[in-house]
Amino acid sequence: MFRLLVVRDLKVRYAGSALGWLWSVLDPLLMAAVYWFVFTVVLDQSLGLSPYIVFLLAALLPWTWFNGAVTDTARALRVDEKLVRSTNVHREVWVLRLVASKGIEYLCSLPVLALFAVLYQAELHWQVVLLPLAFVLQCTLLAGIGLLLAPLVVLVRDLERVVRIVLRLWFYVTPVIYGSVDIPEAYQAVFALNPLTGIFSLYRGTFFPGEVDWALVGISAVESLAVLLIGWAVFARLERTVLKEI
Amino acid sequence: MHPVATDGPIITVEDAGISFSTGKRHRSAREFLFTGSRGQQVRQFWALRDVSFEVDAGETIGVVGANGQGKSTLLKLIAGVLLPDRGRVDVRGGVAPLIEITGGFVGDLSVRENIRLTAGLHGMTRAEIDARFDEIVDFAEIEDFLDAPYKHLSSGMKVRVAFAVVSRLEEPILLVDEVLAVGDAAFRKKCYARIEEMTRGGTTLFVVSHNEADLRRFCGRGIYLAKGGLVFDGPMEEALERYGSDSGLLR
Known part of the structure; x- marks a missing residue:
């Protein structure tokens, strides 16, 4: 059932477009090209580590997944209300399947990172084995956020807009276009509370082993798990009410 | 069953x-x-x-x-x-629910894909779908439109496809x-015959x-x-x- 819905999402996403599945690689590639142009050709900046485009993409691609999954899971029950209303499956599935389908799109975008890594001869370190951990942590966090937001958005529709604004802010308070080294000393404790800081440090470890910070990862893991538990509880509590509203 | x-x-x-x-x-x-609707009597x-x-x-x-x-x-x-x-x-x-039956269908996907997806969503296994696919298509009389996007079907055809799928779920x-x-x-006559066939079979x-x-x-x-x-x-x-x-x- 779960797999079926994930496949459905991916099919719907590319239905009717001429290039179809190719877009899952083409899209991040073109995005990367834009960022490459802006941050290495136009702007002369000193953020992050070198090669900067690899440093950027290592966090930007998972951010794209995060951003897309939060936006979509928040609307999951509202957009597919007809389906939710007519099929009796575990209602959590409507949310979780989006985390998975967006995650698969992220995996499809990894060749783009590999391409730039080869072009810029970035050195691969053993920390590449930490990628699955980062992936699992991000899935946990996203599942929690999705389960929390999806029922709330049905009940208070304005939340959908709030989510979009918060995501925009969240992008800038997360080390994506900059690295944890660029964060001023005074703010480091605040940034450490952002669960994405630890998760993204793991992603970057593949090419920049110094980025991995186990204290941050620990905070991320605890927070992600807590968010998942809260999300699960809220979802279970609101399920009855939500079914009446959609 | x-x-x-x-x-x-x-x-x-x-x-x-x-x-x-x-x-x-x-x-x-x-x-x-601003108006504190929480205080309002629901x-x-x-x-x-x-x-x-x-x-x-x-x-x-x-x-x-x-x-x-x-x-x-x-x-x-x-x-x-x-x-x-x-x-x-x-x-x-x-339960095979003939309630809001066209709800699960996706306009942009083909009729063929929609039949498979909806059948799967209602719990049919892949093997069951393969076995019953032709039957469903026959019942809905939709052979010529299998690869057309679902949204291009007339509303009568949409209901036919949906009924064909849900009534083939073989649920008790x-x-x-x-x-x-x-x-x-x-088509209504066919539906009646199908429902009678099912109730005779113990549904x-x-x-x-x-x-x-x-x-x-x-x-x-x-x-x-x-x-x-x-x-x-x-x-x-x-x-x-x-x-x-x-x-x-x-x-």
């Missing part, structure tokens, strides 16, 4: 109740923040209240009552797409909510309809709902009489 426990009722509804708020459907954040309306009955496997049940008396809500509770606020609704065995319980009213005469049937002829044809037992309560539960003919005389009085 999926295995069903043979002892005891297949559906148990016990003191089931469900309430909806009759206030504004969507609370806006503005109201929430009126509750019980769509169903203290409803109890049991259904044995193979029974055919027609639900009657005027509009807004809880008929469709009852069907949704049995389908599991609504949850009771009070009491319990136990359904042992799978079939729920029908007014869908018999759609489609042309020829438990639940029908909500305003068509007395349909109810008499398919149902042995009638449930009459008024104001969310169960007024009568017995032979279909009697249920129709009770409903008829009550609504006659109202007029």
Whole structure:
């Protein structure tokens, strides 16, 4: 059932477009090209580590997944209300399947990172084995956020807009276009509370082993798990009410 | 047919109740923040209240009552797409719901993909879908449009495809909510034949309809709902009489 819905999402996403599945690689590639142009050709900046485009993409691609999954899971029950209303499956599935389908799109975008890594001869370190951990942590966090937001958005529709604004802010308070080294000393404790800081440090470890910070990862893991538990509880509590509203 | 426990009722509804708020459907954040809508009295309306009955496997049940008396809500509770606020609704065995049947279809995907997806969503395995695919296509008379996007079908065709899929689920319980009213005469005849074939084969049937002829044809037992309560539960003919005389009085 779960797999079926994930496949459905991916099919719907590319239905009717001429290039179809190719877009899952083409899209991040073109995005990367834009960022490459802006941050290495136009702007002369000193953020992050070198090669900067690899440093950027290592966090930007998972951010794209995060951003897309939060936006979509928040609307999951509202957009597919007809389906939710007519099929009796575990209602959590409507949310979780989006985390998975967006995650698969992220995996499809990894060749783009590999391409730039080869072009810029970035050195691969053993920390590449930490990628699955980062992936699992991000899935946990996203599942929690999705389960929390999806029922709330049905009940208070304005939340959908709030989510979009918060995501925009969240992008800038997360080390994506900059690295944890660029964060001023005074703010480091605040940034450490952002669960994405630890998760993204793991992603970057593949090419920049110094980025991995186990204290941050620990905070991320605890927070992600807590968010998942809260999300699960809220979802279970609101399920009855939500079914009446959609 | 999926295995069903043979002892005891297949559906148990016990003191089931469900309430909806009759206030504004969507609370806006503005109201929430500035007028404090939390303090406002939200009126509750019980769509169903203290409803109890049991259904044995193979029974055919027609639900009657005027509009807004809880008929469709009852069907949704049995389908599991609504949850009771009070009491319990136990359904042992799978349900094939002919409720909002075109809901799960995606306009941009082809008819072929839609058939596979919807069948899968309602619990059919891949092997079962393969085995029944041709049957479904034949029944819906949709061979020539298999690769067309679903959105290009006429509304009659859409319902035909949906009915074909859901009626091939081979679940022990079939729920029908007014869908018999759609489609042309020829297709309706086919649907009737299919439903009769299923009930003869032992499928438990639940029908909500305003068509007395349909109810008499398919149902042995009638449930009459008024104001969310169960007024009568017995032979279909009697249920129709009770409903008829009550609504006659109202007029």
